[in-house]
Amino acid sequence: MADNNFNEDELFRLVPTDKFDESSLDKIDILSDPEIQIIMMELVEWLQDPNWPVFDKLTEILKKRQHILIPYIKNVLESxxxxxxxxxxxxxxxxxxxxxxxxxxxxxxxxxxxxxxxxxxxxxxxxxxxxxxxxxxx
Structure with a gap:
């Protein structure tokens, strides 16, 4: 996962805008760890309902990032x-x-x-x- 040199605004534009928005998931999948961490909490928010179309693919993407997900998961577990x-x-x-x-x-x-x-x-x-x-x- 190479550094794609997305700026912060570009990264936030990759975040799904609704539960059907899978348009940027392939780009999210190839983000570097530092890049995805910028939008990680926004991505984790899309894991609130397994019936949402974006849920399965996003879960698969995030499974590959378990090494950086712990603080975000703790945040949810404390909610x-x-x-x-x-x-x-x-x-x-x-x-x-x-x-x-x-x-x-x-x-x-x-x-x-x-x-x-x-x-x-x-x-x-x-x-x-x-x-x-x-x-x-x-």
Whole structure:
């Protein structure tokens, strides 16, 4: 992934504008790590719903960047959006190498140890977090 020398405005123009906008995903895929980091949080925001057409391809692109995604994932895991956390863990983080899940242990444990809820999404989130935590807690 070479440095393509996009300026910041050009990078932000690559970010999807709606859930159907896949027009720039091929360009995003070849961005250098420093370039993609500029727009990473905006890209992660498109992982809020697996039914969005942009979700699958963007997830595949971001899986290749697990080494730089941890701070952005932590940001989401500290948010109050249960569904977003669930989808991020299920579709993205579960595909990470263990070495990239280990830095998320504290956030995973917080999810697991939170009070039980009748919310089905939260129960699903806890189950996914528990699997990931167990995977790296040897």
């Amino acid at each position: 109050g959006d249960v569904e977003w956390k669930k989808y991020l863990l299920e579709y993205l983080v579960s595909n990470f190498a263990d070495e990239y899940i280990i830095p998320l242990k504290e956030e995973l444990y917080a999810i697991i140890s939170a009070e039980e809820s009748d919310d089905e999404d939260f129960t699903d989130l806890q189950a996914i977090a528990n699997k990931l935590y167990a995977r790296v807690n040897n």
